[in-house]
Amino acid sequence: MSGAVAAAPGGLRHHWRILRSAVAYEYKKAAAFKAGFIVRELIHGIERPIIMIFVYKAIFVSSGAAAIGTYGEADLIAYMLLGATLWKLVFPERGLDLAEQIFEGFITKFLIMPLRFFLMMLGRFVQYSSLQLLIASTFWLLGLLIAPAIWPRPVSAVAVAQALTLVLLGSYCYFLLIVVLNTMAFWLDVVWTLLVMVRFIVGFCAGQLLPLALMPGFLKTTLPWFFPYWMLCAPVEILLGRLGGADFQRGLLTLIAWTLALQLLAAATWRRGLRRYTGVGQ
Amino acid sequence: MTTTSPLIHCRRLGKTYRTLRRREGVLRLLGGLVKREHVEHAALVDADLDILQGEMVGLIGANGAGKTTLVKILAGIIPKTHGTAEVFGRDCFDLRDAEKTRLSLVMGQRSQLWWDIPPLDSFRLLRAIYDVDHDVFERRVAEHAERLGVADRLEVQLRQLSLGQRMKMEIIGAFLHDPELVFLDEPTIGLDLVSQETIRRFLRDLNRERGVTILLTSHDMADIEQTCERLLILDGGKLLFDGDLPDLQRRLVGKRRVELHLEDELVGEPTDAAEVARKHDGELVEVSPRRLVFLVPTARSQALVRELFDLLAVKDLSVERQPLEDLVREVFRRGQLEDAP
Numbered sequence: 001m002s003g004a005v006a007a008a009p010g011g012l013r014h015h016w017r018i019l020r021s022a023v024a025y026e027y028k029k030a031a032a033f034k035a036g037f038i039v040r041e042l043i044h045g046i047e048r049p050i051i052m053i054f055v056y057k058a059i060f061v062s063s064g065a066a067a068i069g070t071y072g073e074a075d076l077i078a079y080m081l082l083g084a085t086l087w088k089l090v091f092p093e094r095g096l097d098l099a100e101q102i103f104e105g106f107i108t109k110f111l112i113m114p115l116r117f118f119l120m121m122l123g124r125f126v127q128y129s130s131l132q133l134l135i136a137s138t139f140w141l142l143g144l145l146i147a148p149a150i151w152p153r154p155v156s157a158v159a160v161a162q163a164l165t166l167v168l169l170g171s172y173c174y175f176l177l178i179v180v181l182n183t184m185a186f187w188l189d190v191v192w193t194l195l196v197m198v199r200f201i202v203g204f205c206a207g208q209l210l211p212l213a214l215m216p217g218f219l220k221t222t223l224p225w226f227f228p229y230w231m232l233c234a235p236v237e238i239l240l241g242r243l244g245g246a247d248f249q250r251g252l253l254t255l256i257a258w259t260l261a262l263q264l265l266a267a268a269t270w271r272r273g274l275r276r277y278t279g280v281g282q
Numbered sequence: 283m284t285t286t287s288p289l290i291h292c293r294r295l296g297k298t299y300r301t302l303r304r305r306e307g308v309l310r311l312l313g314g315l316v317k318r319e320h321v322e323h324a325a326l327v328d329a330d331l332d333i334l335q336g337e338m339v340g341l342i343g344a345n346g347a348g349k350t351t352l353v354k355i356l357a358g359i360i361p362k363t364h365g366t367a368e369v370f371g372r373d374c375f376d377l378r379d380a381e382k383t384r385l386s387l388v389m390g391q392r393s394q395l396w397w398d399i400p401p402l403d404s405f406r407l408l409r410a411i412y413d414v415d416h417d418v419f420e421r422r423v424a425e426h427a428e429r430l431g432v433a434d435r436l437e438v439q440l441r442q443l444s445l446g447q448r449m450k451m452e453i454i455g456a457f458l459h460d461p462e463l464v465f466l467d468e469p470t471i472g473l474d475l476v477s478q479e480t481i482r483r484f485l486r487d488l489n490r491e492r493g494v495t496i497l498l499t500s501h502d503m504a505d506i507e508q509t510c511e512r513l514l515i516l517d518g519g520k521l522l523f524d525g526d527l528p529d530l531q532r533r534l535v536g537k538r539r540v541e542l543h544l545e546d547e548l549v550g551e552p553t554d555a556a557e558v559a560r561k562h563d564g565e566l567v568e569v570s571p572r573r574l575v576f577l578v579p580t581a582r583s584q585a586l587v588r589e590l591f592d593l594l595a596v597k598d599l600s601v602e603r604q605p606l607e608d609l610v611r612e613v614f615r616r617g618q619l620e621d622a623p
Contacts, residue, residue: 017410017413021407021409021410021411022407024406025399025403025404028398028399029396029399032398032399032439033398105392106393108354108359108387108394109387109392111357111358112357112358112359112382112387113382113411113412114379114380114382114383114411115379275361277360278299278354278360279354279359279360279392
């Protein structure tokens, strides 16, 4: 102790340094175990779209139909393959262990630090998204090399930029929703169940099982008001040339609104939850 | 190295936990889903406390006495229910980054470092959080690791370290940013004697050299006895005692343990010696052929020893203070000292 009162660290540069360190820490954590890295980072998330390809194959074969709605068999396979690629970028619902940390009292260490705890979680989001950009790009390139005849290609570079913007912003919204659900651990002991339920609902609303165009009428008009649609279905359709610039702009505005709302909600549940936190034990 | 600046200030501090009442029987259990019943438990009751800069204070109490609750309130982890709790002149639950930079916490039963990576990587993250200069960081890590004897374990994954090594790493992490105030909750729990002693010496040195204020919670009386000048005894959420060890002895009419080693073997029962002990309100508690042990009130111990020297051929003598553990047990038994704070 130097005697003089130490100045509190602060400012954007300080927060930027913490975020950088948090990202580096998350990378070390992700790479700590080989099997964990393969399951959690490499192959996680691609199983459902791949299964859906076989489901649609079976439907087309058994019904003899050439198309379902505006989607032919090749279109649906392209949709699912691009969906699988982009879904890799979507933050996983089990990507945070915040609920466990709250249950077991491990967030205590952060509460005494001169730190916005959200920076640590943001570190995980940045680490996951940056790594998955690399993995998804590799996955797409490998597909193109192995099966060039059926592997879908984006209609333009602009479409790629628009799709990536929407996916990453949508993934951030989903990440915030996951933060909110994890903070429910301050009140509830069923967070894991909630996360599983939400994963299924968000996956469906995002068009992971079928494109919006094939859904019932009321869903076609309702779902574009929610972020999941703009997180997956719309970006895939932009890549396929089914949606254009005007749709991108609408999606961007919708996602920005959801981001603000979820950010406020996450901050509120965290603050209120902390007042109930006991840190395990008395 | 005690100065007069108060770092911790509490008045009528209280904390009540509200928990769900679990009822027995299936019907009652199902009924509980509709109508919830809660029970309140006072974990801390009207505690008054001031801790000055540079003090080393030991907090003693049985399980559930309220020790950890007090530490958590003071560290700003949980809010108080009523009263005043201030650290650095500010409400504990409303500490800003400026105050948080000046304190630290070690919880013996809850790791503060990151399980999956080596301690050195955790320290680097802490360095960014506390904005510690690179050279200062390197020097402190090396210095603390050397003192605690874990310099060669800094790059081993935390989960692969022994309990003692992990705790030493926790302590290094807690002192990296040179805090003014450190809370340690059971830092030596489950450790071997050598590790315990190393940690105690480290804490004493840091307190003496850098004036760090330390509030140490422990079940191990040796931790408190060997490191702290001041004791707080909590029981049932109430602060039963606040003072130093001699003060505790005085208030409890502490006893001395007098042990005599004799030149010659005893023949028959030492009835004369027992009689002398009774005369001084003491008692003869152990007898062997060449050794006698007496317990006597501190104020009468000199007179007893003089008379025993006249009575017996004494080869060697030792007079010891009553162990802290006995004193604390006595405080719990009495429940409240007459002039306790």
